[in-house]
Structure formats: structure tokens, C-alpha cells
Amino acid sequence: MALISAAVCPYPPGLITEVAGEAAAQSDTLRAVCAESVRRLGLPQLGINNGWAASDGFGARRPDETTPELLVLVGGDDTTRLFQTAGAYASLRAQGIDWSTGWGQDNEDAVPLPLSLSVGYWLLDYGRPPGMHRASVAFQAVALDATPQQCAALGRELAGRADRVAMLVMGEGSAVRGVTVRPHPNEQAGRYDAEVAAALGAADAERLGRLDLVESNRLNATGRAAWQVLAGAADGRRFQAELLAGPAPGGVGYFVASWTQGVTAGGG
Template identity: 40%
Template sequence: MLVAAAVCPCPPLLVPEVAAGAAPELDAARDACADAIGVLAASRPDLLVVVGPAADGGTFRQGAVGTFTGFGVDVSVRLGQGEPGGQRLPVSLAVGAWLLERAGWADAPVQGLAVGERLESGLCADAGTELAARAARVALLVMGDGSACRTLKAPGYLDERAAPFDELAAKALATADVRALMALDDQLAHQVKAAGRAPWQVLAGAADGADLTGRLLYEDAPYGVGYFVGVWS
């Protein structure tokens, strides 16, 4: 059963070594993520699953390794406290693993789930239902960004539909509105480059019937990308 969830953005720039001189620009987001992970720890889960977008879906065992060498820095992370394994984490899960290492996570075993960014909404919900049944007390760390089309200099250039999409997503995350998350248009999400849509709908599937309440800790669009940090408990 799902007992808590934290929602965090997943840009590699959250890792200060990647951001370099621009690192202070995301200090508020990092602090909010730390607070969100604190809520997960307080829920005393039997299992924590880190969920994030990737080109291809897949599951990852505790100890799987992620690296940021592709971004020009020699920084590696492990998923949880396990022995390093042969699996390589996609970037979104590597950022999640970095957040957990930064928080000193040792409260429960950790697994990872990469969700294909184009995965159909119903299948996302089904994946969430399966995650919630993995243990008596399950917590999720859900990684994902909003639209990447909020400004002219955004990665996806300016799209006037981006801000309204992010407003709907932010409201749903702030209020733990499962139905509103499931109603997010997957085609529009793809068009405005909102990589968080599929992981958020996994969360919706996991939370269905759990009677959780939500709270948004951070909302901004630095670099023209929607970033949200929230907690459900």
C-alpha cells in the first residue's frame, strides 16, 4: 500500500558539480527536495521505489549505478545501500539516487522503475498499482519535469500551451488529485516536452484509493522548464 510519495524534478543540474557556477540557482529546489525526502523517511516505508522517465522502461535493483560523466563531471551514484551491480541507471533515476545519497537515505530498501516517456496513461496507472502492492508500506520518489517550452530560450522553445499544462499538473500534484493527473493529455505532454507526465500517472495509479493529501513545496520554471517539488502523505 502506498503510504507516501515525493515528487521532484530530474534535471542533472540539480547535481552541483554538473551545474558548476550556476549551482546556486537551484539551491531552493534542492532544499525542497531534501524536505520531501524527509517526509518519505517519516512515513517509515518497508520499500522505496524511485520512478523516473527514460527512453525505455525497465526495473533496477538496489545497488544499480548511475553516472554523470556524460555531462562532463566524474560523479557516480548508487541506488540505495546495496553492492554495486551491473545495471546502469538512466539519468532521471541517477538524479533520484543522488538526492537519496545527499539525504543519507538508509530507511528502507530501494528499487528503481524507469517509465517510457510515451507509455500510455492506462499502462502507467497499472504500473503504479503493481508498485503499491509490493510491500505493506510503500513510498515513491517520483522524478519528472514539467513542460520544457515555457520561454523562448527553453529547450523546446516557447509553446503557449506549456504554462497552462504546467498549471494543471501543479494543481493536481498540490492536491493529490489522482483523477486530474490521469486526465493529463499524453499527446500534449509530449508536444510540450513534459517528461514527468508518465511518472506522475504511475503515482496516480499507486495512490488510487490510498486517501493521501498533497502539498507543493516548490514551483518554478528556471531555464524555461517547469519544476515541481511536492509531497503526498
């Protein structure tokens, strides 16, 4: 039982085309690289007749020993909780935006997902072939103030839920770049984001695990907990990694990365 692929994406509401409206084109590049990172997860897709999709143009794959059996969508929130898949749906109403989507809305036990998971939910559907849906998805929120040890333990537990697990990890780096007054100097935010970029671009779980809780909170880096869940799920495995996007100078720490199947550490 192990993690075999991961995608890391940010979660600005403007990624959602229906929310962005006429401004959607401003996020076209970020949206495209996020979609590419999701495509690289190698997720199988189910059709309405329970047949497997075969359209490689959409990243759909027939199940075999290399395809994930379970996708876990991970993102930060006020508390750590696992949402019941049947009743979960994406919503931005808590952010004052009248938008929601998802089959769970019609369930008697419907529960809206937090912002990070709601944007991730939308990304999973973005570019999906009509009539197809993702199979075996779990929605896991992690408390933004969870300790690195708690995050790592949660990641290991999530990776053990199926023989082959994929993760879509929603998180953002520093949100204080451009602020020049103390206690948020640009230099500190730049160093932090550079460390995150290096770790994600090398699939360096140990480096992610060393991100400091206090510093992350000071820099409003909401991805720290989710990234450390990913680090725990990796659990010594090696991955082929690519940093598809990083923060622009003076911008919010938006990272997009792809980790795909490598070999077990120490296995050559």
C-alpha cells in the first residue's frame, strides 16, 4: 500500500472559470498547468455505464497495476476531518461567492467542502469527458495548525488506504510578498517560497517535513500542512518530480508540481 502519484496545486477561486467570468483568461496559464498536473496522476475514469474511459487525450486510463485505486484530495482547513464522499460538494458560499457544484448537493447529508478542497474538486472535473466521472475519491481536510508530526502521520494513514494511492494536494505559499513593513519582509517570504519550490521540484519529502509551523503561519503559507501530509504519504519512496509553476516575483506563492511513480528509496 503506497502513494504512487501526486499533484500539487494552489486554490485561488479565480481558477474556476464560472467564478472568474470575464477575467478567466487572466488565469489561463495557471489553470492549464494545474490541469496538466492532474492529468499526470494517471487516474482511471468511469463512464455512466461503468465502462472504463479510453480517451488518452483526457488522461483517462483503463485500470491496471499502475493506475491509482484511490484518489485522496487534501487541503487545509480550520480542523482535520474526512468528509463523507456521498454528501460532499464544492462550494464558495462561505467566501461570499454564490457558486457550488457536485453530486453531493442532493444528498440528505450534504456538506460543503472548504475552499481548498472545493477548488480541487473543480480541478478534478475540469476537462473531464462528458458522461465520465472519477472513481474512488476521498476528501481530507487537515488543520492549518496541525504539527508536522500530525501531518506526517495522517499522510501515512492515507497512503495505506489502498494498494495504489494518488493525491491531489491543494496549498499555497507565502501571501505577504510585496508587504515591506515588519513582520513580513519580502526577503523572508522569498526564502520560504524558494525552499518550498526546491522541495516540490525534487520530491524531497524530508525537506517538506522541515517546514516550520510558526514561520508558515507568520507568512500566511496555507499549504504547509497539506504538503507535510504529502511528505508523510511519500514515506521514503522516490518520485520523478517536476515543478510546473512557481510564484512570480512579488506574487502569492502559487506552486504547481507533479510527482509520478519512481522506485522505493534504497531500491536502486
